[in-house]
Amino acid sequence: MSHRMKYWMLCALSFGVAALAGVVIGLIVPAARASDNPVWVFPLLVGVCGLVMAAGWLWWRKTDxxxxxxxxxxxxxxxxxxxxxxxxxxxxxxxxxxxxxxxxxxxxxxxxxxxxxxxxxxxxxxxxxxx
Amino acid sequence: MKNCLRDLRKGRGLNQADLADRLEISRQTIIAIEADKYDPSLPMAYRMAAFFDVPVEALFFNPWKG
The missing domain is CATH 4.10.860 (DNA Excision Repair, Uvrb; Chain A)
Structure with missing residues (x-):
C-alpha cells in the first residue's frame, strides 16, 4: 500500500473515531442535565477522548x-x-x-x-x- | 533554500507524486521544496540526499558558503 493511501486511511480513521466518540458521548450524556453518575461517566468519557487522540496520533505519525x-x-x-x-x-x-x-x-x-x-x-x- | 531537487527527480524519471511516495512524505512538500517555499528539516534533507545518493549540500545549496 502506498504512503499516500496509508495517510488518507489513517486520516479517515481519525475522523471516524472522533465521530464515533461524539455518538457515544451523545448516547451516554443527557441533553439538558448532568449525568446521573458523573464519577464514572467522566473518566469513561475521558478514556473515549484518549482513543480519539490515539487515532489522531496514528495519522500524525504519517504526516511530514x-x-x-x-x-x-x-x-x-x-x-x-x-x-x-x-x-x-x-x-x-x-x-x-x-x-x-x-x-x-x-x-x-x-x-x-x-x-x-x-x-x-x-x-x-x-x-x-x-x- | 535553493536546491536542485527538481533536476535530480527528473533525472530519475520520477514525477512529484512518485518521489513523495518513495520518501514517504506528501506531494505538497515536494512541490513546496522545489518552488523554494519551504526548507525541510535536517532529517528530511538527509533522507532526500540519501535517496539520490548525493551529499546534502549537493541537493540544498548552502547560502552562507561562497
Missing amino acids: DLQQQGQLISWYWGGNFGALVMLVYLAVFFGRHSDISLGAIYLFFAEFAGFFVVWLVWRLRGRGQTE
Missing part, C-alpha cells in the same frame, strides 16, 4: 514536517483567534456571566492547561547539557 507545521501554525493562530472571537461574541450578546459564556471560558482554561502541560513536556524533553 511541512504538514505538521501547517497544522501547528493553523491551530495556534487560527484556532486561538477563532476561539477569542467567539468568546467576545458570547460575552457581548449573552453577558459575561451567562452559562454559555462561562462554558466557553472553562473551555479556554482547559485549552490553556492542556497547552501548558504539553509545552512543559516538550521543553523538558528538549533539554541538553548546559556548558
Whole structure:
C-alpha cells in the first residue's frame, strides 16, 4: 500500500473515531442535565477522548514536517483567534456571566492547561547539557 | 533554500507524486521544496540526499558558503 493511501486511511480513521466518540458521548450524556453518575461517566468519557487522540496520533505519525507545521501554525493562530472571537461574541450578546459564556471560558482554561502541560513536556524533553 | 531537487527527480524519471511516495512524505512538500517555499528539516534533507545518493549540500545549496 502506498504512503499516500496509508495517510488518507489513517486520516479517515481519525475522523471516524472522533465521530464515533461524539455518538457515544451523545448516547451516554443527557441533553439538558448532568449525568446521573458523573464519577464514572467522566473518566469513561475521558478514556473515549484518549482513543480519539490515539487515532489522531496514528495519522500524525504519517504526516511530514511541512504538514505538521501547517497544522501547528493553523491551530495556534487560527484556532486561538477563532476561539477569542467567539468568546467576545458570547460575552457581548449573552453577558459575561451567562452559562454559555462561562462554558466557553472553562473551555479556554482547559485549552490553556492542556497547552501548558504539553509545552512543559516538550521543553523538558528538549533539554541538553548546559556548558 | 535553493536546491536542485527538481533536476535530480527528473533525472530519475520520477514525477512529484512518485518521489513523495518513495520518501514517504506528501506531494505538497515536494512541490513546496522545489518552488523554494519551504526548507525541510535536517532529517528530511538527509533522507532526500540519501535517496539520490548525493551529499546534502549537493541537493540544498548552502547560502552562507561562497
